Every structure is written in structure tokens, then in C-alpha cells.
Amino acid sequence: MTQRAQPQLVPLDFIARTPPETAERATAFADLMARRRTVRDFSDRPVPRAVIADCLRTAASAPSGANQQPWHFVAIGDPATKARIRAAAEAEERAFYGGRAGDEWLTALAPLGTDAHKPFLETAPWLIVIFAQRHGVGPDGERIKHYYVPESVGIATGLLIAALHNAGLATLTHTPSPMGFLSDICGRPANEKPVILLVAGYPAQGAVVPAIHRKPFEAVASWIEADGR
Numbered sequence: 001m002t003q004r005a006q007p008q009l010v011p012l013d014f015i016a017r018t019p020p021e022t023a024e025r026a027t028a029f030a031d032l033m034a035r036r037r038t039v040r041d042f043s044d045r046p047v048p049r050a051v052i053a054d055c056l057r058t059a060a061s062a063p064s065g066a067n068q069q070p071w072h073f074v075a076i077g078d079p080a081t082k083a084r085i086r087a088a089a090e091a092e093e094r095a096f097y098g099g100r101a102g103d104e105w106l107t108a109l110a111p112l113g114t115d116a117h118k119p120f121l122e123t124a125p126w127l128i129v130i131f132a133q134r135h136g137v138g139p140d141g142e143r144i145k146h147y148y149v150p151e152s153v154g155i156a157t158g159l160l161i162a163a164l165h166n167a168g169l170a171t172l173t174h175t176p177s178p179m180g181f182l183s184d185i186c187g188r189p190a191n192e193k194p195v196i197l198l199v200a201g202y203p204a205q206g207a208v209v210p211a212i213h214r215k216p217f218e219a220v221a222s223w224i225e226a227d228g229r
């Protein structure tokens with residue numbers, strides 16, 4: 001029989017809030033997050049590394065499949081590395097916008113006004129590359145299966161974006177495709193796949209964003225309640 005670890009249990013550290021406090025916090029957070037917008041026009045105003053580190057602590061607190069925490073974050077503030085990333089990303093984007101994307105995709109992107117030009121990859125103070133660990137590596141180099149990797153990394157990325165926005169920073173979820181070049185530039189091992197390049201910093205003075213709309217709340221949420229409402 002396989003020897004399995006017994007669960008070790010500790011008391012839950014839970015912050016008990018009153019119902020009014022709960023309601024107020026839920027509203028306040030929804031209102032804060034509703035004002036998050038993806039930004040493509042960044043200022044070069046610096047952001048302390050400690051701020052990024054705290055936001056990464058939030059990301060790393062995410063729940064994950066079998067608590068394997070199958071993520072790694074590389075925060076890049078070095079201008080020379082950012083320049084390399086920009087050059088490699090723009091090369092992929094030129095191929096993408098030059099035809100690889102196909103007509104349907106380019107039509108879907110048209111309202112965003114994006115193109116292959118990615119100056120923000122050098123202007124913004126921080127680029128955060130989010131890596132997904134397709135599998136883990138044990139002490140003797142053995143392969144450890146990871147579970148729910150895309151879901152876990154997606155949750156961690158969501159928390160990271162929320163943390164950065166809550167801190168007062170703007171973000172862009174950028175996904176140059178393919179983005180294997182990020183593994184080389186960041187010096188990450190083959191079991192890790194780069195999934196998102198998150199740009200973080202302050203918006204440029206007078207930054208504008210596309211006039212887009214969120215789906216109406218009724219379209220994104222349904223309710224099944226005992227009183228038949």
C-alpha cells in the first residue's frame with residue numbers, strides 16, 4: 001500500500017466581519033475593481049520594487065490544484081532586459097498583425113486599436129512574466145505531476161491584477177504569441193511555460209483607453225434561490 005501523509009490541521013485564521021461591514025466591503029471592492037482598465041499608454045515613473053513584491057505575495061497566495069502553487073513570477077525592471085523583450089515581442093506581433101492572426105481575429109481586435117508597436121514594454125517600470133509550471137521537479141530531478149495548472153495560474157494572475165490595481169497601479173495583460181522567447185530571456189527551466197506578460201506602472205499623463213462596455217450584470221450572473229425568485 002502507498003504510504004500517504006496524514007493531514008496536519010491548524011486553526012483557521014479567519015477575519016470575522018459583521019454583516020454590515022461585509023456588505024460595505026463587498027460594495028467598495030466591486031466599485032474599486034469596476035474602475036480597472038487595461039492601459040497601453042504608460043509613464044516611466046518608477047514604482048518601488050517593494051510594491052511589486054507585495055503584489056506578488058498576493059498572487060502567490062492564490063489557491064491551486066493540490067496546493068502545488070504551479071507558478072513562478074519574474075519581475076523585470078532592468079532597461080536592457082525590457083529592450084530585449086520589446087524587440088522579441090514586436091517581431092512576433094509584426095508577424096501576427098501581418099497575417100498570422102487571420103481576418104476574424106483582427107476584426108475582433110479592431111475596437112481596441114492595437115498594433116505591433118509595443119513601446120510600453122520599455123516605458124513601463126515593470127514587466128512581470130507569469131510562468132506556469134506544467135509539472136514540478138522533485139529533489140532528484142523526478143517529474144511531479146501538477147493539477148489544474150491553467151486554472152491555478154489564472155487565479156493567481158487575477159489576484160495579481162487586482163492587487164496592482166488596488167495599490168494604485170495600471171496594468172496590461174500582454175500575450176505576444178508565441179512567447180517562448182521569455183523563457184530564454186528570463187532564464188527559466190523547460191518545465192515552466194510563459195503564459196502572460198503583465199505590464200505594470202503608472203498611466204501616461206492624459207492616457208486614453210478604448211470606449212468599451214462591460215456586459216450588463218444580468219447577462220453575466222444568474223441566481224438559483226430557494227424562494228423561487
Ligand code: IYR
Pocket residue numbers: 093096109112114115116174175176177
Ligand atoms: N498579442 C497581440 C494581439 C492581441 C490579442 C488579443 I486576444 C487582445 O485582447 C489584444 C491584443 C497584441 O498584444 O497586440
